[in-house]
Amino acid sequence: MEKEFEPRIVGFLCNWCTYTGADLAGTSRIQYPPNVRIIRVMCSGAVDPTYILKALFEGADGVFIGGCHPGDCHYLTGNYKARRKMVLMKSVLETLGLEPDRMWLRWISASEGQKFADTMTEIAEEMKQKGPNPIKEYWNV
Amino acid sequence: MSESKPVAGMLEVKGGDLAGTVSAFLADLLGKNVISAVLAPRRVPAGDMAFPALMSDPKELKADPFAPVLPVSTATLVQKLTREGPISSRVAVVMRNCQIRALVELVKLKQADIENIIVIGVDCPGTFSIVDYKNLSRDRDSTDLYLSLLKEDKELTKNLRSACIACREPVPQNCDILVGSFGVDAGKALYLESRTPAGEEILKNMSLKESPHTEAREKAVQEVLKKKAAKEADFLEIHADKKGIKAILDFYSSCINCQNCRRVCPICYCQECFFTSDSLVRNGDTLIGKSRARGAFKMPLDTLLFHTGRMNHMILSCVECGLCEQACPVEIPLMQVLKRVAGDAQAKFDYRPGRSLEEEIPLKVFQEKEFSEMGGE
Numbered sequence: 011m012e013k014e015f016e017p018r019i020v021g022f023l024c025n026w027c028t029y030t031g032a033d034l035a036g037t038s039r040i041q042y043p044p045n046v047r048i049i050r051v052m053c054s055g056a057v058d059p060t061y062i063l064k065a066l067f068e069g070a071d072g073v074f075i076g077g078c079h080p081g082d083c084h085y086l087t088g089n090y091k092a093r094r095k096m097v098l099m100k101s102v103l104e105t106l107g108l109e110p111d112r113m114w115l116r117w118i119s120a121s122e123g124q125k126f127a128d129t130m131t132e133i134a135e136e137m138k139q140k141g142p143n144p145i146k147e148y149w150n151v
Numbered sequence: 152m153s154e155s156k157p158v159a160g161m162l163e164v165k166g167g168d169l170a171g172t173v174s175a176f177l178a179d180l181l182g183k184n185v186i187s188a189v190l191a192p193r194r195v196p197a198g199d200m201a202f203p204a205l206m207s208d209p210k211e212l213k214a215d216p217f218a219p220v221l222p223v224s225t226a227t228l229v230q231k232l233t234r235e236g237p238i239s240s241r242v243a244v245v246m247r248n249c250q251i252r253a254l255v256e257l258v259k260l261k262q263a264d265i266e267n268i269i270v271i272g273v274d275c276p277g278t279f280s281i282v283d284y285k286n287l288s289r290d291r292d293s294t295d296l297y298l299s300l301l302k303e304d305k306e307l308t309k310n311l312r313s314a315c316i317a318c319r320e321p322v323p324q325n326c327d328i329l330v331g332s333f334g335v336d337a338g339k340a341l342y343l344e345s346r347t348p349a350g351e352e353i354l355k356n357m358s359l360k361e362s363p364h365t366e367a368r369e370k371a372v373q374e375v376l377k378k379k380a381a382k383e384a385d386f387l388e389i390h391a392d393k394k395g396i397k398a399i400l401d402f403y404s405s406c407i408n409c410q411n412c413r414r415v416c417p418i419c420y421c422q423e424c425f426f427t428s429d430s431l432v433r434n435g436d437t438l439i440g441k442s443r444a445r446g447a448f449k450m451p452l453d454t455l456l457f458h459t460g461r462m463n464h465m466i467l468s469c470v471e472c473g474l475c476e477q478a479c480p481v482e483i484p485l486m487q488v489l490k491r492v493a494g495d496a497q498a499k500f501d502y503r504p505g506r507s508l509e510e511e512i513p514l515k516v517f518q519e520k521e522f523s524e525m526g527g528e
Contacts, residue, residue: 059463090517107394149447
């Protein structure tokens with residue numbers, strides 16, 4: 011039997027909201043697909059586009075950035091800035107034809123364990139539909 | 152911008168000597184201590200290149216302000232002059248519009264200070280690559296080349312840098328004094344106009360000839376801008392096929408990761424670049440592990456990461472001057488991709504770099520309610 015494609019998703023989670031939300035999902039024993047590899051960052055605003063690009067170019071099938079809801083940022087405005095950076099980055103990838111739909115930005119608070127699990131399920135499903143990142147076919151990246 | 156009526160008029164060009172006329176005008180300002188120095192292109196002794204020179208002696212003021220070549224970013228030079236804050240006396244800087252726009256961006260990025268900088272903007276019918284200019288200037292002087300470009304000499308125009316061919320803003324906007332040559336008989340007279348109170352101060356003390364050409368000039372400028380916008384649209388369309396993973400990797404296939412494009416970019420101001428930092432250094436074991444994942448990978452690494460990462464860092468302020476392309480030792484036509492990326496990204500934020508000092512750089516500000524689809528809401 012052929013093995014089903016299991017997407018590898020890199021998640022950058024903000025320490026104050028989404029990471030704690032993921033923690034809550036775990037301690038609440040909510041089940042979600044194990045496709046995400048979590049990297050804790052202090053703020054979604056601290057995620058430089060280069061980190062996302064590097065993950066994608068090195069073969070991640072998707073990248074997820076989780077931050078606090080607008081207005082809730084621990085550093086007041088980091089998530090607003092993250093949002094603008096993501097708009098820019100998606101625009102760049104769109105123009106280059108490099109699949110901007112492999113990136114997600116979602117707001118998940120520390121109390122939204124269920125939302126975290128649901129989001130991971132949604133992303134994993136979507137990625138399975140979409141298939142592997144084609145950049146993995148190229149050695150000359 | 153000044154609310155009073157700008158001073159405008161014609162500066163007579165004696166004996167068809169464009170460079171000499173502007174030099175004399177600048178030398179006069181130096182002599183009267185209106186300014187303490189001039190930064191303008193000057194022909195090098197070898198005679199085959201024009202480099203910006205900081206000239207402070209009226210006798211040494213031998214500018215070649217129209218030399219159709221842009222060896223380095225003038226905006227970066229102003230940044231260097233004002234690194235430690237505004238200079239204590241006034242300096243006039245002769246600039247083309249792409250460089251003025253870059254300077255506006257550097258000011259907004261808090262990298263340059265234009266207090267005490269008098270920007271003298273010259274109309275730009277385009278520039279040649281350094282190598283092309285070297286070859287051309289063996290037999291022809293800058294004035295000759297410049298006037299021929301103004302007349303849209305076909306042979307010359309097609310040899311311009313692609314950034315210039317596809318430039319849609321050849322007329323200076325945010326300058327103190329405009330030196331116009333579109334729509335006037337530039338071999339005989341130049342059109343001068345003040346754009347700020349500082350520029351007005353300087354021009355009103357000059358005996359400029361009444362300009363009977365103001366209207367004709369305005370019409371000619373509109374004509375030029377229309378033509379250039381069409382040229383830009385053509386350029387973008389021709390290169391729209393550079394899209395998709397394979398096409399993009401092919402586009403950068405000869406890149407040697409020298410990062411010259413970044414070094415000469417007026418917008419890449421960081422003292423230490425992320426791409427030269429240790430962040431991307433991997434040890435041998437990591438590299439072999441990486442190789443196992445895909446079977447093989449190209450070395451040096453991170454070519455695509457460098458180009459796309461750099462875009463994310465500077466593209467909103469990119470003025471499309473094409474110095475990156477000029478500096479590429481393997482002749483990658485960078486503008487073919489960069490111009491499209493810049494246009495699309497800037498449109499997303501309704502931002503045009505260099506348009507205004509007041510307009511905030513998009514990544515420095517935000518609205519509470521915007522791009523709500525991005526967060527999945």
